[in-house]
Amino acid sequence: MLEVEIDGKKLTVPGGSTVMDAANSVGAYIPHFCYHKKLSIAANCRMCLVQVEKAPKPLPACATPVTDGMKVWTHSDSAVKAQAGVMEFLLINHPLDCPICDQGGECQLQDLAVGYGKSASRYEEEKRSVVNKNLGPLISTDMTRCIHCTRCVRFTEEVAGYQELGMPGRGEHSEIMSFIGKTVNSEISGNVIDLCPVGALTSKPFRFSARTWELSRRKSVSPHDGLGSNLTVQVKDHQVKRVLPLDNESINECWLSDRDRFSYEALNSPERVTKPMIKQGGVWQQVEWTVALEYVANGLKSIVADHGVDSIAAVATPQSTLEELFLLKKLANGLGVQNTESRLRQHDASFATAGVQWLGQSIVELAESDAVVVVGSTLRKEHPLIAQRLRQAVKHGMKVAAVNPHGDDMLLRLAGEVVTRPDQLVEGLLAVLKATVEIKGATCPAHIDTSHTEITDVARGVANILAAGERASIILGNLAVQDARAAEIHAVAAALAALTGATFGVLTAGANTAGAELIGFNAAGDVFATPKKAYVLLGAEPDFDTANPVKALAAVEQAEMVVVLSSFQSCAYDYADVILPVSPFSETSGTYINMEGRPQSFNGVVRPLGDTRPAWKVFRVLGNLLGLHGFDYGTSEEVRDEALAAGVEARLNNNAVAHVHVKARAAGNGLVRLAEVPLYQSDVLSRRAPSLHATVDAQVAETLRANAATLAALGVAAGDKVKVEQGGTAELVVALDARLLDQVVRISAGHPLTRDLDSAAALQVAKA
Amino acid sequence: MATFAKGVVFEGVDFDDPNSWRLEEYVKRGGYAGLRRIADEKLTQDQIIAEMKLSALRGRGGAGFPTGLKWSFMPRSFPGQKYLVCNTDEGEPGTFKDLDIIWNNPHALIEGMIIGGFTMGATVGYNYIHGEVFEAYERFEEAIEEARAAGFLGANILGCGFDFQLHAHHGYGAYICGEETALLESLEGKKGQPRFKPPFPASFGLYGKPTTINNTETYASVPYIVRNGGQKFLELGKPNNGGTKLFSISGHVNRPGNYEVPLGMPFAELLELAGGMRNGKKLKAVIPGGSSAPVLPADIMMNCTMDFDSIAKAGSMLGSGAVIVMDEDTCMVRALERLSYFYFEESCGQCTPCREGTGWLYRVIHRIEHGHGRPEDLDLLLSVGANIAGRTICALGDAAVMPVQGMLKHFRSEFEYHIENKRCLVDH
Numbered sequence A: 001m002l003e004v005e006i007d008g009k010k011l012t013v014p015g016g017s018t019v020m021d022a023a024n025s026v027g028a029y030i031p032h033f034c035y036h037k038k039l040s041i042a043a044n045c046r047m048c049l050v051q052v053e054k055a056p057k058p059l060p061a062c063a064t065p066v067t068d069g070m071k072v073w074t075h076s077d078s079a080v081k082a083q084a085g086v087m088e089f090l091l092i093n094h095p096l097d098c099p100i101c102d103q104g105g106e107c108q109l110q111d112l113a114v115g116y117g118k119s120a121s122r123y124e125e126e127k128r129s130v131v132n133k134n135l136g137p138l139i140s141t142d143m144t145r146c147i148h149c150t151r152c153v154r155f156t157e158e159v160a161g162y163q164e165l166g167m168p169g170r171g172e173h174s175e176i177m178s179f180i181g182k183t184v185n186s187e188i189s190g191n192v193i194d195l196c197p198v199g200a201l202t203s204k205p206f207r208f209s210a211r212t213w214e215l216s217r218r219k220s221v222s223p224h225d226g227l228g229s230n231l232t233v234q235v236k237d238h239q240v241k242r243v244l245p246l247d248n249e250s251i252n253e254c255w256l257s258d259r260d261r262f263s264y265e266a267l268n269s270p271e272r273v274t275k276p277m278i279k280q281g282g283v284w285q286q287v288e289w290t291v292a293l294e295y296v297a298n299g300l301k302s303i304v305a306d307h308g309v310d311s312i313a314a315v316a317t318p319q320s321t322l323e324e325l326f327l328l329k330k331l332a333n334g335l336g337v338q339n340t341e342s343r344l345r346q347h348d349a350s351f352a353t354a355g356v357q358w359l360g361q362s363i364v365e366l367a368e369s370d371a372v373v374v375v376g377s378t379l380r381k382e383h384p385l386i387a388q389r390l391r392q393a394v395k396h397g398m399k400v401a402a403v404n405p406h407g408d409d410m411l412l413r414l415a416g417e418v419v420t421r422p423d424q425l426v427e428g429l430l431a432v433l434k435a436t437v438e439i440k441g442a443t444c445p446a447h448i449d450t451s452h453t454e455i456t457d458v459a460r461g462v463a464n465i466l467a468a469g470e471r472a473s474i475i476l477g478n479l480a481v482q483d484a485r486a487a488e489i490h491a492v493a494a495a496l497a498a499l500t501g502a503t504f505g506v507l508t509a510g511a512n513t514a515g516a517e518l519i520g521f522n523a524a525g526d527v528f529a530t531p532k533k534a535y536v537l538l539g540a541e542p543d544f545d546t547a548n549p550v551k552a553l554a555a556v557e558q559a560e561m562v563v564v565l566s567s568f569q570s571c572a573y574d575y576a577d578v579i580l581p582v583s584p585f586s587e588t589s590g591t592y593i594n595m596e597g598r599p600q601s602f603n604g605v606v607r608p609l610g611d612t613r614p615a616w617k618v619f620r621v622l623g624n625l626l627g628l629h630g631f632d633y634g635t636s637e638e639v640r641d642e643a644l645a646a647g648v649e650a651r652l653n654n655n656a657v658a659h660v661h662v663k664a665r666a667a668g669n670g671l672v673r674l675a676e677v678p679l680y681q682s683d684v685l686s687r688r689a690p691s692l693h694a695t696v697d698a699q700v701a702e703t704l705r706a707n708a709a710t711l712a713a714l715g716v717a718a719g720d721k722v723k724v725e726q727g728g729t730a731e732l733v734v735a736l737d738a739r740l741l742d743q744v745v746r747i748s749a750g751h752p753l754t755r756d757l758d759s760a761a762a763l764q765v766a767k768a
Numbered sequence B: 001m002a003t004f005a006k007g008v009v010f011e012g013v014d015f016d017d018p019n020s021w022r023l024e025e026y027v028k029r030g031g032y033a034g035l036r037r038i039a040d041e042k043l044t045q046d047q048i049i050a051e052m053k054l055s056a057l058r059g060r061g062g063a064g065f066p067t068g069l070k071w072s073f074m075p076r077s078f079p080g081q082k083y084l085v086c087n088t089d090e091g092e093p094g095t096f097k098d099l100d101i102i103w104n105n106p107h108a109l110i111e112g113m114i115i116g117g118f119t120m121g122a123t124v125g126y127n128y129i130h131g132e133v134f135e136a137y138e139r140f141e142e143a144i145e146e147a148r149a150a151g152f153l154g155a156n157i158l159g160c161g162f163d164f165q166l167h168a169h170h171g172y173g174a175y176i177c178g179e180e181t182a183l184l185e186s187l188e189g190k191k192g193q194p195r196f197k198p199p200f201p202a203s204f205g206l207y208g209k210p211t212t213i214n215n216t217e218t219y220a221s222v223p224y225i226v227r228n229g230g231q232k233f234l235e236l237g238k239p240n241n242g243g244t245k246l247f248s249i250s251g252h253v254n255r256p257g258n259y260e261v262p263l264g265m266p267f268a269e270l271l272e273l274a275g276g277m278r279n280g281k282k283l284k285a286v287i288p289g290g291s292s293a294p295v296l297p298a299d300i301m302m303n304c305t306m307d308f309d310s311i312a313k314a315g316s317m318l319g320s321g322a323v324i325v326m327d328e329d330t331c332m333v334r335a336l337e338r339l340s341y342f343y344f345e346e347s348c349g350q351c352t353p354c355r356e357g358t359g360w361l362y363r364v365i366h367r368i369e370h371g372h373g374r375p376e377d378l379d380l381l382l383s384v385g386a387n388i389a390g391r392t393i394c395a396l397g398d399a400a401v402m403p404v405q406g407m408l409k410h411f412r413s414e415f416e417y418h419i420e421n422k423r424c425l426v427d428h
């Protein structure tokens, strides 16, 4: 510990602290631009110059290490003079166009200039102007305003993992830009907007739509992946205008993924449904809520009466709130219906765990592991901020390995990697297991047969990492859980964890995947396998949210009655009988349980659009209409408290219900599809955010990808069009993905271009 | 081109012999004897550092930092890789001595680096050579090959159990890459931008490893010291300013070129060596140590001796030893405009005061030179300068300000004349 005095205040700080750290710890504000707690120290803006005893010149607080007995003055005459000098330099070439700048009102330069700047400039020479850059659909530029702090550059390199921005040129001619002709394509790119202290980088979707002081700020929770990023939602005139991160070190830190940040566009989409509707005689009619709900209550009652309780299924997505799921289940159960389900993308109906699947530890603990093996995940796309966490941890010594049906670059230094065919993930894991058994001199569990498994070098590499880890973790991603052999993957991964003492976890796919499990919503398995007479669909879109859209659509199309509770128009017009406009997350209170089992409740941030109603209130009315008991809730908090009455922790359990027998299968020798739900098709909101769909990620999702050998065998080249036949057909453009294995074709699932493909049918690809 | 007979760096070099640079010739005139002495007499690292300190060799790259002291900063017991780097980036206007060293006597540098590597336990060295140097670069590569073939580079050199490899690296010509940490960044393949110090290269240098960086002339002086002892080197110069030094003399003299003379030689004598003033003109001013050194008027200069302490006392610096001589016809406004343009163009752009301030300085001086000066401009220049100096990441900011301060200190009236009359005081 070192003693230091800041502005007369004595304190002790740990060795290695900078003057900035010390000042922060006593709440002394030192002006700064380039310094950021999550980025490396650049010390280039010089705004943080302070006076230090015995130093002949002012020193930058952000980069000056504290020495024992140091005395610092942050606002002495000499410090303020130095700071004011820097401020003058920053302003001489700045356009001072605050009235037309989106950053106006939330600009660090503007704020500090008010404190230091003089009203007139001594600079009367010509000002610099800088050509704007096209960084893609999300980030708008006004580069003349740039103050060269390089926060954006350091972010792309250090946090996003790939230096997509740089500062070429020298002196006054240095400019921030992307690689020539390239945009910024990181899945967490939007953070540079927050980092940019001036209006050089601003949000393109938000551009010119409001001034910051007109916006009210409301807390919320991100409704996409299982992380549960904390949000500050900014609203004006009952509309969500912008979404920013709310700092939470144990969850999203100060970051958001682009999906978290820009999906809000969907909330204001013209595709919103705002009136209850009933289809009568093939014609849709807007009706009052009472009429619609009467219709639903009567319909459900008569289906139960005519066809029995098993003829109805209630289906929801993991983006539904805990309260919604709880009441929908209660409603269904009240009618005697047990078929409720939200695991719509699961291919393997036999895969179930004894309790709620979860990370097996907290997110922070995961990041503190010394070895992590990721199994079956496009981590950067499924869980962008988990990938970011691991990237930082790798710099501090964590070893990360992957067992995946693809070789996507995680933008971190992988210590080991096994790439398999999509139908051979189990075999890839078996090889790692066999190698681990050998390293540990242990015996393989009886339910797993590795006698036909060969240990490969890469498998041994992963095994070594796992075996050497003192705090190792094995985590299953969405591809693993959605795999046709998920139960086997789970069994081998669990055996690996048991053998090595690693923590075993699941990266829950949706915002409330864990919540649905917790309240026992997942009771039906595949609800579309044997078509029902009636479906109640809460937010679920059979064509996008399901493992097999062809079968799911067929099921709802043949049903006698389909009740759709949704915020959006969709092809439900074709198959539904009733459409009830319910609130997206922004218009209702609710709770999500994230991958670490943490319930996070939030309030609505704007009032429901038009006649939209929060779904939990809709179920409350329906319950009462159906004469069911226990639907007299005053608030959603009462619903939540009932849903969580038994607690969460005790229900978290990744163990299999029963041992699954696993044995290696020979690899198929035909084409095999890697069906991955792309980043911006994960849920109803991201699906409808236009800016996200203008990204490179969205474009890649539209292609069929394969390695060079496979393309050659198919007689096609990148850029060609191909016709895919798998039950139905799809026409896609070809792209190269060099890291896939031979005969693997990567075709998006849950995507409009591939919705006619039946994932269970045989696959053929030919030049179109 | 000329050299003083008792010079250290060019000792025995025959500038008329096209093969004088070769290893064979270098050995004939006593080359690699310093290295052999280490092997034969089993000199220890401490003994060499003691000789270096005794010699009062001061860094020839600009700052004049005592080399022996710098070498003693390298962590001795560090377990990993350590590096040695030579700075042949020579880009300061007026300086052209290092080019001459790698052209005429490359093995002096190579031997100096091997000795440095041995002394500091660094087994890999790099020589970063300015990007606009081509033939000399190739010759240096050839010299390395010669040394390697002769067993002076490689494993177990002269049976001392010491390994040293040396590589040349071609820069791209940016002045900033001469700043030692920008040089390291560039050597690592990144954009050449100075690092904030601390940490200093001795603890966090090339690839984050302990590194010592010296100027070409500094290393090239080392063999002499090891061969003849620090005392002998010290006696060549004067106390605290040991040895001889190369002066690159340019400007209005009859015989511009490099002159290796003892430190402490009166300036008047050096001027004589360079053939005196061109066309019999009167000496007006001298920039005694490269373009960043404050200018000194003739009368002060004529009373100076050429060493670090004397020039510092006169209010300037010996710097790299580039002596820019200006005669009575020189317009100081125009001279400063040219100097300021250089720093404006060469600022790396990383830190605010230098990026913004060098352009401001240049534009104001440009305005004055072109007849648009205002009376308040001179104070503005000094104030802007004061806001740059001492507030930047590296010394380029100071280097840009010192010429301005020097000119306004000694020749302010000429600037005032220019502003008032919208023309030069002198005809040129």
Ligand SMILES: Cc1cc2nc3c(=O)[nH]c(=O)nc-3n(C[C@H](O)[C@H](O)[C@H](O)COP(=O)(O)O)c2cc1C
Pocket: B058, B059, B060, B061, B062, B063, B064, B065, B070, B087, B088, B089, B090, B091, B092, B175, B176, B177, B178, B179, B180, B181, B213, B214, B215, B216, B218, B394, B395, B396, B399
């Ligand atoms: C802007 C700038 C440019 C420099 N250029 C050179 C150069 O070209 N050659 C050089 O030897 N030192 C140069 N230096 C000094 C180096 O940073 C460093 O101090 C020197 O190489 C150390 O060697 P020495 O101790 O042997 O003098 C420069 C410094 C600055 C601030």
Ligand code: SF4
Pocket: A145, A146, A147, A148, A149, A150, A151, A152, A153, A176, A195, A196, A197, A198, A200, A201
């Ligand atoms: S664009 Fe913004 S974040 Fe990037 S260097 Fe410029 S001011 Fe800093």
Ligand code: FES
Pocket: A031, A032, A033, A034, A035, A042, A043, A044, A045, A046, A047, A048, A049, A060, A061, A062, A063
């Ligand atoms: S905040 Fe310290 S130099 Fe920028």
